[in-house]
Amino acid sequence: MTVKNAFYAQSGGVTAVINASACGVIETARQHSDKIGTVYAGQNGIIGALLENLIDTSKISDADVAALRHTPSGAFGSCRYKMKSLEKNKREYDRLIEVFKAHNIGYFFYNGGGDSADTCLKVSQLADAMGFPIQAIHVPKTVDNDLPVTDNCPGFGSVAKYIAVSTREASYDVASMCATSTKIFVLEVMGRHAGWIAAAGGLAADASNDIPVVILFPEVEFNQEKFLATVDAKVKQYGYCSIVVSEGCHYPDGTFLAEQGTRDSFGHAQLGGAAPVVANMIKDALGYKFHWAVADYLQRAARHLSSKSDVEQAYALGKAAVELALEGKNSVMPAVIRTSNNPYTWHIGSGELKDIANVEKMMPLEYISEDGYGITDACREYLQPLIEGEDYPPYENGMPKYVTLKHELLDKKLPAFEL
Amino acid sequence: MTVKNAFYAQSGGVTAVINASACGVIETARQHSDKIGTVYAGQNGIIGALLENLIDTSKISDADVAALRHTPSGAFGSCRYKMKSLEKNKREYDRLIEVFKAHNIGYFFYNGGGDSADTCLKVSQLADAMGFPIQAIHVPKTVDNDLPVTDNCPGFGSVAKYIAVSTREASYDVASMCATSTKIFVLEVMGRHAGWIAAAGGLAADASNDIPVVILFPEVEFNQEKFLATVDAKVKQYGYCSIVVSEGCHYPDGTFLAEQGTRDSFGHAQLGGAAPVVANMIKDALGYKFHWAVADYLQRAARHLSSKSDVEQAYALGKAAVELALEGKNSVMPAVIRTSNNPYTWHIGSGELKDIANVEKMMPLEYISEDGYGITDACREYLQPLIEGEDYPPYENGMPKYVTLKHELLDKKLPAFEL
CATH class of the missing domain: 3.40.50.460 (Phosphofructokinase domain)
Structure with a gap:
């Protein structure tokens, strides 16, 4: 039996560190080539899967993959595209399965916020609902910081x-x-x-x-x-x-x-x-x-001013997503679990997508001062560790040296698809 | 004969590096305490001189003076206040002389842009016009980059x-x-x-x-x-x-x-x-x-992203201002003289205030591309060295550690003055 390939995509508004998660996914998958074949990245998010626009990340040099860690934006392109439910748009899910089958894809890593977690949940249900074996793992990302379970959201x-x-x-x-x-x-x-x-x-x-x-x-x-x-x-x-x-x-x-x-x-x-x-x-x-x-x-x-804590967690969550897949998990999201404020200590845990999709974590009202115009000590204790540390990108000629990936697409095996 | 004291003030819109010039002035003056007494900083620019609100910089620790080099804004307060000509407002110039006499001030360092160079020029003429011996040196500063003579303006x-x-x-x-x-x-x-x-x-x-x-x-x-x-x-x-x-x-x-x-x-x-x-x-x-x-x-x-070249030149110009004073100069401005684009080489020269005050250096039209929407290679060659290098401030708890000076004012010797 050949090892299964992986699909990875970036979704929704991009951040200064979403590529650090991509770096974590790809580098970790490369370390486990006996169990995970090639990581194919969707060009412009899930649309890349639907249109069979798949970027072959095996063509990206180790140096360029490493440079993703300090490059802001979504290096593979992101999208604002919410998939409807299986009942309302079975055609799109059928297409996903066709594409995954055509490219021997057994792992689905989706890097996004709340809406994306919902898409990832739906994909994770394809196994039961449509008999297609896939492990779907969500990689958290959103500057809105509104995903539950995790201490905070990368970005x-x-x-x-x-x-x-x-x-x-x-x-x-x-x-x-x-x-x-x-x-x-x-x-x-x-x-x-x-x-x-x-x-x-x-x-x-x-x-x-x-x-x-x-x-x-x-x-x-x-x-x-x-x-x-x-x-x-x-x-x-x-x-x-x-x-x-x-x-x-x-x-x-x-x-x-x-x-x-x-x-x-x-x-x-x-x-x-x-x-x-x-x-x-x-x-x-x-x-x-x-x-x-x-x-x-x-x-x-503003990757030039990213917090070191944020970059480390973004990378660690990408890495953990692959590790969860290797453990055979499906329909989960790796999460940051805080164990202490000061000193800030944390480890990676995980949550079930059914508890994450469509749940918005609001800011606790006790984080807002009584007059309504400031933050409380509790808020400061929560926030401070998240901005801790600097993680400067390399510079050349006075400018940060970010990587722009060539999007080398796989040869298509399927007929075209209309979104 | 006692050594004369110096007056230093910040004028106009502040920048990320004007305090680096202040640092250069104060540190250099401290190295020449046999020739320059105390540096008194005007609180809120020239207004500090008129109101006799003088900050005694000898009370500032060496560490805090050094921290000015990486602190944005105007640590002594700046002002938007243009002095009229000697003919139109002799009262203000009389007052300046009174204050300078009361505090034995013989050096006037004014850190600002085009309008401030004009004020500095007028002060430099007090010697001839009103028989008061003073050496007035302008320290260039402006994000507008519109001062003549100098290659560029700190900030x-x-x-x-x-x-x-x-x-x-x-x-x-x-x-x-x-x-x-x-x-x-x-x-x-x-x-x-x-x-x-x-x-x-x-x-x-x-x-x-x-x-x-x-x-x-x-x-x-x-x-x-x-x-x-x-x-x-x-x-x-x-x-x-x-x-x-x-x-x-x-x-x-x-x-x-x-x-x-x-x-x-x-x-x-x-x-x-x-x-x-x-x-x-x-x-x-x-x-x-x-x-x-x-x-x-x-x-x-944005001091967190200052160019190293800018910080170094801001400091060097503050230092050079004091050195020009020690050489007996009056009515001058130290300036950056560029000798090569690539590699960028420069040294400190100087210009006469009469050639600087009220002269606006516009951007050469050959720096704008033919279609009017871009920059030419000549522009790039001029600009690139100015953003070269990083000069990060120290951080504590994830935030840049800037210095806020206590404004310890000298005891007043004169009656109050109405602006």
Whole structure:
């Protein structure tokens, strides 16, 4: 009997460390070539499987695979494509089985967040539902940090570090200028449903850095009057105030701050994000000069500032996924299990996909301070280890040296498929 | 005769490395305590001199002075305050002389950009105009990179590195997603008058990184039709396109892209910057999904990503300012003189303030590619050495360890002064 090959794909929004998980999967599979044949990566996620666009990773040099560990983005291409249920779209699952059969694929590694865990769960059920033997293992990844079971999600720690550092640096800047110029700095961060990333802004301040940071969480309904009073008090005390606003911050009726009904001269809907809205609101009410920034993709792509903890865990989870497969597991996800905050200790455990798919881990409300604008000690204890350590990429000519993979596709064996 | 003391102040928008110049000034002055007494720093720039708010830097430990080298922002406070001419506001110059006399100040080090060079020039003329003996030396600093004589201005190299790295990282991200999702990424950068910072976005691409970057310079009048066609061609070729837009990008009639006549529901003027305008323009015309970011203060405060070249030059210029003073010079500015591009070699020279104040160095038009959307090889040769090398700050608990100085003010000897 020939050894089975593996399929690996990246799904959803990419991160600074998802390729470190890919590195862990491929390097570990290479160490077990007696049990796992070739790893075929889906080009652009699951779409690569459906279209039979399979990247032959055996053609990638060991050096390039190693370089994935320090390369942000999704080196094989990712996708936003949610597969429907088996009942609603049997045609796609039949196609997956055809492709897997054609290429002798017995292992399915899917690297993504909550939606992807659901896809992975469905694939894991193909054995029972359709008689096709496959082991499906989910590799966690999401800057949203909202997967259950695992202590945290790879990608999040590096975003948290980026937001914490950027907030500290910009606050130092504003503190210098506030006597005669800018007194307000607003930074907009990702996180439509949960305030994990916004919370990281709170790490800008600590015992040695007395920085006034006001955080606007999606978990806390926006109260303009109370917010303005809080900011004004900070400016009166410190001379300035830094504000970290989640893109998901909203009014009690659910309207996002960013949706201000703004129209341009052609009548088009508003263009901006929450940051300029908050900044202008302060200017109108309190008269303070402001600056604002929107980090957007910069925060999740910033491999130059990744946390070492995050990179190590991303790699370890990719490695563990292969090891779980070798143990014969199906329908599971390796997970980080925290055993102590300080010093931070953790090991790799695992959870069942049925307990993970479609379950969103929200930020505990006890992580938000009583006034609704800061983080508690419990939150700090949770977050701090995740930004610990630096893991700089190599540089050449002043620039980080990331790897771009040639996508060498396998010869197709099947007729074309329409998505 | 007692040795004279020195006054040092930071002026205008702060940078990631202006404190490295402060470090150079203070450390060098300490090495020459036989000729220079105490360095008094103005709290919040020249305002500190006018209000007699002088920080006694002799109270700062050697370790804290050394830490200034890796701390962004202006540790003594900066200001936006332009002194009028001697004829128009003799009262302020009289006050400066009073303060300098009261504290036995014979050296004036002013760390800033073009406006500050003008103030420094005026102070340097106090000797002749008002019979007060002072040596005024300007220490260059500005992310705008628009001072003449010097090869570049401290602060710029680090912003350039930040923008080049961020553009590369975000481009990797978009390249991963473009098959099914975001195809356009727009990054807005500083530079109202000159495209130096925007040009740095062009460094994201090189021989090993074939990235489609379209730059919107303030030097090139915006042509919507041509721009959209350029972006569309890049998306058709690469699957995505990254756009770096200068805040100073404008239409032929001088209207900035950011001024779209946008009104919110209360009729207030538009909130956003140029990036969302460009992104929405592409969406409306071409239908591509977009993301956009505004770097704002993050770019000039990002000490975590400073270029080593920039830090070294900032320090060397602070040191050289003190050495020029010791040589008896007045009304000069130390400057970086480039002697070779590759390898990059430079030494410190100097220029006369009369040739520097109120002279703005624009970006040469031969640095912009023929189509108006990229940088030429000449530009790359100029920029590349300025982002060379990394100079990481120390970290503690996952965060950069920056120094915050206590502002210990000298006892005042003079009556209060109204600005």
